[in-house]
Amino acid sequence: MVDRLEKGKAKFNELYGEGKADGLVEMQTGLAQDLARYGIEFNFGDIYSRPGLTLAQREMATIAALVALGGLEPQLQGHTRGAINAGLTATEILETVIHTVQYAGFPRALNAIRVVTDALIAYGVEIPPALGPDKD
Amino acid sequence: MVDRLEKGKAKFNELYGEGKADGLVEMQTGLAQDLARYGIEFNFGDIYSRPGLTLAQREMATIAALVALGGLEPQLQGHTRGAINAGLTATEILETVIHTVQYAGFPRALNAIRVVTDALIAYGVEIPPALGPDKD
Amino acid sequence: MVDRLEKGKAKFNELYGEGKADGLVEMQTGLAQDLARYGIEFNFGDIYSRPGLTLAQREMATIAALVALGGLEPQLQGHTRGAINAGLTATEILETVIHTVQYAGFPRALNAIRVVTDALIAYGVEIPPALGPDKD
Amino acid sequence: MVDRLEKGKAKFNELYGEGKADGLVEMQTGLAQDLARYGIEFNFGDIYSRPGLTLAQREMATIAALVALGGLEPQLQGHTRGAINAGLTATEILETVIHTVQYAGFPRALNAIRVVTDALIAYGVEIPPALGPDKD
Amino acid sequence: MVDRLEKGKAKFNELYGEGKADGLVEMQTGLAQDLARYGIEFNFGDIYSRPGLTLAQREMATIAALVALGGLEPQLQGHTRGAINAGLTATEILETVIHTVQYAGFPRALNAIRVVTDALIAYGVEIPPALGPDKD
Amino acid sequence: MVDRLEKGKAKFNELYGEGKADGLVEMQTGLAQDLARYGIEFNFGDIYSRPGLTLAQREMATIAALVALGGLEPQLQGHTRGAINAGLTATEILETVIHTVQYAGFPRALNAIRVVTDALIAYGVEIPPALGPDKD
Numbered sequence: 043m044v045d046r047l048e049k050g051k052a053k054f055n056e057l058y059g060e061g062k063a064d065g066l067v068e069m070q071t072g073l074a075q076d077l078a079r080y081g082i083e084f085n086f087g088d089i090y091s092r093p094g095l096t097l098a099q100r101e102m103a104t105i106a107a108l109v110a111l112g113g114l115e116p117q118l119q120g121h122t123r124g125a126i127n128a129g130l131t132a133t134e135i136l137e138t139v140i141h142t143v144q145y146a147g148f149p150r151a152l153n154a155i156r157v158v159t160d161a162l163i164a165y166g167v168e169i170p171p172a173l174g175p176d177k178d
Numbered sequence: 179m180v181d182r183l184e185k186g187k188a189k190f191n192e193l194y195g196e197g198k199a200d201g202l203v204e205m206q207t208g209l210a211q212d213l214a215r216y217g218i219e220f221n222f223g224d225i226y227s228r229p230g231l232t233l234a235q236r237e238m239a240t241i242a243a244l245v246a247l248g249g250l251e252p253q254l255q256g257h258t259r260g261a262i263n264a265g266l267t268a269t270e271i272l273e274t275v276i277h278t279v280q281y282a283g284f285p286r287a288l289n290a291i292r293v294v295t296d297a298l299i300a301y302g303v304e305i306p307p308a309l310g311p312d313k314d
Numbered sequence: 315m316v317d318r319l320e321k322g323k324a325k326f327n328e329l330y331g332e333g334k335a336d337g338l339v340e341m342q343t344g345l346a347q348d349l350a351r352y353g354i355e356f357n358f359g360d361i362y363s364r365p366g367l368t369l370a371q372r373e374m375a376t377i378a379a380l381v382a383l384g385g386l387e388p389q390l391q392g393h394t395r396g397a398i399n400a401g402l403t404a405t406e407i408l409e410t411v412i413h414t415v416q417y418a419g420f421p422r423a424l425n426a427i428r429v430v431t432d433a434l435i436a437y438g439v440e441i442p443p444a445l446g447p448d449k450d
Numbered sequence: 451m452v453d454r455l456e457k458g459k460a461k462f463n464e465l466y467g468e469g470k471a472d473g474l475v476e477m478q479t480g481l482a483q484d485l486a487r488y489g490i491e492f493n494f495g496d497i498y499s500r501p502g503l504t505l506a507q508r509e510m511a512t513i514a515a516l517v518a519l520g521g522l523e524p525q526l527q528g529h530t531r532g533a534i535n536a537g538l539t540a541t542e543i544l545e546t547v548i549h550t551v552q553y554a555g556f557p558r559a560l561n562a563i564r565v566v567t568d569a570l571i572a573y574g575v576e577i578p579p580a581l582g583p584d585k586d
Numbered sequence: 587m588v589d590r591l592e593k594g595k596a597k598f599n600e601l602y603g604e605g606k607a608d609g610l611v612e613m614q615t616g617l618a619q620d621l622a623r624y625g626i627e628f629n630f631g632d633i634y635s636r637p638g639l640t641l642a643q644r645e646m647a648t649i650a651a652l653v654a655l656g657g658l659e660p661q662l663q664g665h666t667r668g669a670i671n672a673g674l675t676a677t678e679i680l681e682t683v684i685h686t687v688q689y690a691g692f693p694r695a696l697n698a699i700r701v702v703t704d705a706l707i708a709y710g711v712e713i714p715p716a717l718g719p720d721k722d
Numbered sequence: 723m724v725d726r727l728e729k730g731k732a733k734f735n736e737l738y739g740e741g742k743a744d745g746l747v748e749m750q751t752g753l754a755q756d757l758a759r760y761g762i763e764f765n766f767g768d769i770y771s772r773p774g775l776t777l778a779q780r781e782m783a784t785i786a787a788l789v790a791l792g793g794l795e796p797q798l799q800g801h802t803r804g805a806i807n808a809g810l811t812a813t814e815i816l817e818t819v820i821h822t823v824q825y826a827g828f829p830r831a832l833n834a835i836r837v838v839t840d841a842l843i844a845y846g847v848e849i850p851p852a853l854g855p856d857k858d
Contacts, residue, residue, distance in 0.1 A: 044720045047855055072849035073816040074835040076500075079855065080820075081828050084492050085688045092484075092717065094681040102643060103650035103682050107689040108829065110654035113249035113793035117689075117829040136209040137638040138647050140216075144629045145651040145661075147419040148217050149244065149253040155210040169208035173636065175183055175215065176588045180448045212636075220628050221416045228445065228620075230409040238371060239378035239410050243417040246382035249793035253417075272753040273366040274375050276760075280357045281379040281389075283555040284761050285788065285797040291754040305752035309364065311727055311759065312316045319583055344577035345544040346563040348772075351583065352548075353556050356764050364756075380557065385521035385657035389557040408617040412624075420625050421652065421661040427618040441616035447591055447623065452856045455719055480713035481680040482699040487719065488684075489692050493824045500853065502817040507782060511818050514783035515825040516693065518790035521657035525693040525825075545774040546783050552765045553787040553797075581772065584724045691827040 047079065050087030057090075057097060057124045101125035102138050109142040109154040118154055122161035132162050133170045183215065186223030193226075193233060193260045237261035238274050245278040245290040254290055258297035268298050269306045319351065322359030329362075329369060329396045373397035374410050381414040381426040390426055394433035404434050405442045455487065458495030465498075465505060465532045509533035510546050517550040517562040526562055530569035540570050541578045591623065594631030601634070601641060601668045645669035646682050653686040653698040662698055666705035676706050677714045727759065730767030737770075737777060737804045781805035782818050789822040789834040798834055802841035812842050813850045 051063035063086070067078045090100055104121050108114045125135045139158055143151035162169060187199035199222070203214045226236060240257050244250045261271045275294055279287035298305060323335035335354050342350045362372055376393050380386045397407045411430055415423035434441060459471035471494070475486045498508060512529050516522045533543045547566055551559035570577060595607035607626050614622045634644055648665050652658045669679045683702055687695035706713060731743035743766070747758045770780055784801050788794045805815045819838055823831035842849060 046720075070835070071839050071843070072851050073813065073820070073853075074839050074849075075852035076854070077820050077823060077828075077831060077835050079852070080492070080496060080823070081832065083855075084488070084496075085828060088488060088492075089685055089688055092681060092684070094677045095685065099643075099646060099678070099682075100685055102647055103685050104689065106647035106650040107654040107686050110651040111689060111792070111827070111829065112247070114689075114829045114833070116833065133209065133638045134643070137636060138643075140209070140213050140636070141633055141639060141644055141647050142651050143213060143216070143419075144633055145419045145421055145648065145655060145658075147247070147415075147417045148213075148221060149247065149250045149417055151213060152217065153250070153252065155206070155213050159207050159210050163207070169210075171208050172211035172215070173209075174212070175219075176590075176632075182448075216628070216632060220624070220632075224624060224628075225413055225416055228409060228412070230405045231413060235374060235406070235410075236413055238375055239413050240417065242375035242378040243382040243414050246379040247417060248791070250417075269366045269753065270371070273364060274371075276364070276753070276757050277361055277367065277372055277375050278379050279555075279757060279760070280361055281376065281383060281386075281555045281557055283551075283553045283791070284757075284765060285553055285791065285794045287757060288761065289794070289796065291750070291757050295751050295754050299751070305754075307752050308755035308759070309753075310756070311763075312318075312360075342563070343567050343571070344579050345541065345548070345581075346567050346577075347580035348582070349548050349551060349556075349559060349563050351580070352551070352764070352768060353560065355583075356760070356768075357556060360760060360764075383520070383555070383557065384655070386557045386561070388561065405617065412617070412621050415621060415624070419655070420621075420629060421655065421658045423621060424625065425658070425660065427614070427621050431615050431618050435615070441618075443616050444619035444623070445617075446620070447627075454856075478699070479703050479707070480715050481677065481684070481717075482703050482713075483716035484718070485684050485687060485692075485695060485699050487716070488687070489696065491719075493692060496856075497821055497824055500817060500820070502813045503821060507779075507814070507818075508821055510779060510783055511786035511821050512825065514786040515790040515822050518787040519656070519691070519693065519825060522693045522697070522825075524697065541774045542779070545772060546779075548772070549769055549775060549780055549783050550787050552769055553784065553791060553794075584726075687827075689827045689829055691823075691825045693825055 046083045046087035048087075049091055050082040050085070053086040053090045054082055057086075057101075057127055059127075097128040098125075098130050101128045101130055102134065105135060105138045105158075106142050109139055109150060110146045112146065112150040112153075115153075115157050118157045119161045122158050123165060126162070126165060126167060132167050135162070136170070182219045182223035184223075185227055186218040186221070189222040189226045190218055193222075193237075193263055195263075233264040234261075234266050237264045237266055238270065241271060241274045241294070242278050245275055245286060246282045248282065248286040248289075251289075251293050254293045255297045258294050259301060262298070262301060262303060268303050271298070272306070318355045318359035320359075321363055322354040322357070325358040325362045326354055329358075329399055331399075369400040370397075370402050373400045373402055374406065377407060377410045377430075378414050381411055381422060382418045384418065384422040384425075387425075387429050390429045391433045394430050395437060398434070398437060398439060404439050407434070408442070452495075454491045454495035456495075457499055458490040458493070461494040461498045462490055465494075465509075465535055467535075505536040506533075506538050509536045509538055510542065513543060513546045513566075514550050517547055517558060518554045520554065520558040520561075523561075523565050526565045527569045530566050531573060534570070534573060534575060540575050543570070544578070590627045590631035593635055594626040594629070597630040597634045598626055601630075601645075601671055603671075641672040642669075642674050645672045645674055646678065649679060649682045649702075650686050653683055653694060654690045656690065656694040656697075659697075659701050662701045663705045666702050667709060670706070670709060670711060676711050679706070680714070726763045726767035729771055730762040730765070733766040733770045734762055737766075737781075737807055739807075777808040778805075778810050781808045781810055782814065785815060785818045785838075786822050789819055789830060790826045792826065792830040792833075795833075795837050798837045799841045802838050803845060806842070806845060806847060812847050815842070816850070
């Protein structure tokens with residue numbers, strides 16, 4: 043039987059960089075470390091490790107879900123890094139936020155795009171220019 | 179065909195003051211400006227510009243929706259200004275928050291009424307006194 | 315001290331018709347009747363009975379909050395009746411749903427406007443025609 | 451290393467009756483069975499199997515969370531059965547729904563208490579009478 | 587200036603088939619047709635027509651957002667069709683639902699995967715088999 | 723007839739300490755004090771004062787509901803104190819948050835467990851150690 047914790051750490055580190063999974067658990071205190079560990083085991087050892095979607099597709103679905111749920115700024119910030127590392131372009135990440143406005147409404151989408159844009163800038167990623175009004 | 183961006187800016191500025199719509203777009207960076215522009219075009223050029231509801235009625239519905247969705251403090255703060263400018267009294271705005279407690283529960287309503295009260299105070303609007311317990 | 319249950323029933327019946335408050339409690343079974351009674355006492359005896367907003371304003375805020383929360387079809391249907399009885403026009407009710415799309419997104423708004431439209435038709439209220447695309 | 455699927459099935463069957471876990475997976479089709487299996491492995495093999503809370507406490511927390519999230523009638527119905535099997539009384543289950551009205555608002559609590567009451571009746575559990583207005 | 591309604595209808599029909607956009611508006615009654623028209627103009631004329639994401643990527647983000655919001659069965663059903671037409675495989679659609687369980691929780695994900703699986707079956711799409719427990 | 727405000731204050735102070743209920747109302751300004759007062763009257767005078775659940779059970783249901791709703795950090799912090807005062811152990815409180823991850827997803831549960839852990843530390847409560855991976 044596979045060791046899901048090791049499998050999850052490997053997948054997490056593939057996305058975020060060597061040693062990052064341990065840091066995620068260690069930044070929690072006491073019993074809360076079990077919840078972070080489940081996040082590694084289940085989210086990354088079980089779900090992210092499934093075939094059928096690429097890491098880039100998974101990060102795109104993640105961004106859309108986080109915008110829709112609302113109020114999850116720390117996760118949006120972290121997954122912006124994950125999305126870049128998975129190979130999504132800044133355009134693809136930002137367009138995913140813009141796409142979600144149809145379903146989640148403007149306030150959640152606008153709050154999210156500020157967090158994502160700031161995270162991209164902090165990671166040194168160039169922000170693509172606005173397309174501007176349709177001129178056709 | 180009407181220019182929705184110009185129409186939206188005019189409606190937004192009618193609510194918030196001359197030149198404010200441009201500021202809303204400019205405070206975003208790059209691609210995010212497109213989302214802010216859609217906010218002007220669709221929210222203000224299409225929806226707020228419809229007949230059938232007064233600006234004051236629209237701001238009241240907006241406050242109720244924002245309290246119900248929860249976690250949208252920046253928007254609640256902004257629309258408190260919009261609601262005052264649209265002619266709602268401080269009493270009407272605060273009573274709309276109190277009214278929404280039935281549907282959204284106490285935590286969301288209490289967090290919202292703090293944001294709205296602080297915004298009213300910041301705008302120099304006098305806060306009406308509590309009615310207090312029913313003495314009939 | 316005021317009897318909030320009687321006060322709530324009177325306000326509920328003012329909105330929905332004589333004897334309706336008793337029916338609301340009686341359609342629940344056993345302990346659940348206490349929750350329905352709190353709905354009469356608190357929602358109608360305390361909140362709806364406050365001065366500061368008209369019944370029509372309250373119903374408008376209610377519709378906006380229900381659309382934003384999503385998945386509350388029975389309440390949307392009931393308050394469509396309440397909104398009509400409080401003096402809102404079909405246009406004002408439907409425009410409140412359309413207004414809320416900005417904050418709640420298209421799926422919740424579209425599901426809500428179907429429930430509200432069906433309720434208006436069931437109550438024999440004429441549905442106003444669409445404005446159609448802007449022809450300016 | 452423990453077999454989480456077997457552990458989860460055992461815990462699930464402890465709550466719902468012999469053989470029920472297999473039924474939960476089999477009622478899904480194809481790939482969806484993996485999601486149901488994760489529900490057994492993670493929810494029941496990992497979380498429900500933790501020490502620190504009794505099964506009855508877990509079912510109480512579950513009811514409160516389901517009412518708060520809204521729109522989860524199938525799960526509320528199922529966990530009403532689970533709560534009874536875990537040793538909660540009908541009063542404790544219904545009072546948990548009533549308690550949650552403070553946080554989730556009246557529409558979600560009222561819709562939930564109808565589902566829970568109907569489930570209790572279907573399971574042959576006697577519904578406790580309402581306490582009625584405070585007569586002190 | 588571009589006619590957004592025509593542009594939106596063309597994009598909608600590209601996804602759902604010739605003439606479908608007109609049907610979407612016509613199935614609404616009166617004023618509600620304006621909301622459906624905004625859905626065509628804004629969602630499909632503005633957002634879906636943007637470059638930067640493929641139609642398949644957009645449908646994946648849509649599925650994730652709808653699962654996260656919860657209670658949007660009619661939209662999930664419709665977009666399952668859209669996702670197939672945009673070129674996503676049944677595996678990709680179902681894996682997107684499974685992926686979202688991390689963020690939206692099991693009840694919303696399980697209710698969604700039933701709707702999506704049933705829709706796929708109704709459209710004559712073969713459901714891929716479960717992967718089953720990890721055997722490594 | 724009972725004075726619900728006095729009854730609510732007594733119940734609130736039983737949970738939080740002498741004089742705390744007055745502070746809750748006084749920290750609000752003007753009309754917002756009415757909403758805080760309703761919180762004392764309805765939440766504590768009506769709901770928390772009902773028989774059928776212990777104070778400890780109520781606080782457990784409250785924690786679960788607050789985690790599920792998301793974005794309610796001030797309330798989670800306050801009720802962590804209430805939960806300790808009602809006799810719940812740190813383990814029971816933290817396990818309630820961990821339990822809720824099944825329904826509310828990882829982001830809400832992880833954000834909540836940080837707030838609860840920090841509140842427990844601030845109150846001088848020892849944090850129980852993680853159980854760690856299953857070693858059976």
